[in-house]
Amino acid sequence: MRLTKKERQSYLSQAFEQNPFLTDEEVAKKFHVSIQTIRLDRLELGIPELRERMKHMAEKKFDHVQSLSPNEVIGDVIDLQLHKSGISLLEISTEHVFERNQIARGHILFAQANSLAIALADWKVALTGNASIRFVRPVRLGEKCIAFANVAEAHDSRLHVGVQTKVQEEIVFQGDFEVYRVGDDKGN
């Protein structure tokens, strides 16, 4: 059943509120309309495009990370709760892929996840100890990888961080990272 424009826009506002990472493509599919229609809907509703929404979230959230410089995180940090959870976005561009097949190189996905795991640590110097990772399916040029990191265990000088990276709703990478504190810098 096709919704009226008004109904669709009402659902749309809710959908973007619940999940700001929705792409226009995903929403268009869901409502059986063209991507162009969704873009017009967003324009009328004053909802910025995905990249802008993410930038806005990133500006709000990123100021208290201390374990690395913001430009050292691979990808754009979208959300970050120290010692809890974080989200980052990396769009796969030509410098990230193998020349021959345009598939993202393993260490790029690793770097996105690992740097996000490090960013979660509320310590001046945090390094990775062990990691166990799985490349679930190849990621291609142009795909947008959203990494979701969650702290599974937090100890005094050690965090266990689980990271799942998704393209649209599909898991493409997952990893468990053990991050440890170097030196005794608590409270500094």
Place this chain on the structure above:
Amino acid sequence: MRLTKKERQSYLSQAFEQNPFLTDEEVAKKFHVSIQTIRLDRLELGIPELRERMKHMAEKKFDHVQSLSPNEVIGDVIDLQLHKSGISLLEISTEHVFERNQIARGHILFAQANSLAIALADWKVALTGNASIRFVRPVRLGEKCIAFANVAEAHDSRLHVGVQTKVQEEIVFQGDFEVYRVGDDKGN
């Protein structure tokens, strides 16, 4: 006991023959002489410096890799026996380290090991499946990381590769990588 110059140079030739990865620093320490002395010895003996020795080995060995382009390996490949073993060298420079503490970023060591593991595969398209890794000790700006990769198991479309990365004789990183073939490109 201090050796005569002649004795030292004789030992030196042998030492470099047995282990072309010896640095001048290591050899100087071993023979209790200055690095300058070792450099002069090498000059007289016609033994090129480490980087040149490695380049020379790399030129001999690297022509039959097909899973990636030579410039896609992170580090310089020194030796490579497809489906058997490989060695690469990466000198940690400023673009590899955290600004704040000059420690090499985890994904750089990962990239060196992972790209070497991929290079061992004699397939047109090879990707990483699972990996389990350990950062044994922090690596600092200027250190030379030598990664040694060995195939532990080789199946029709899957390799298990163990990688140990050392600085001087000390292990700094180790990892197990599962590399798999994509598509049926055998013999092409």
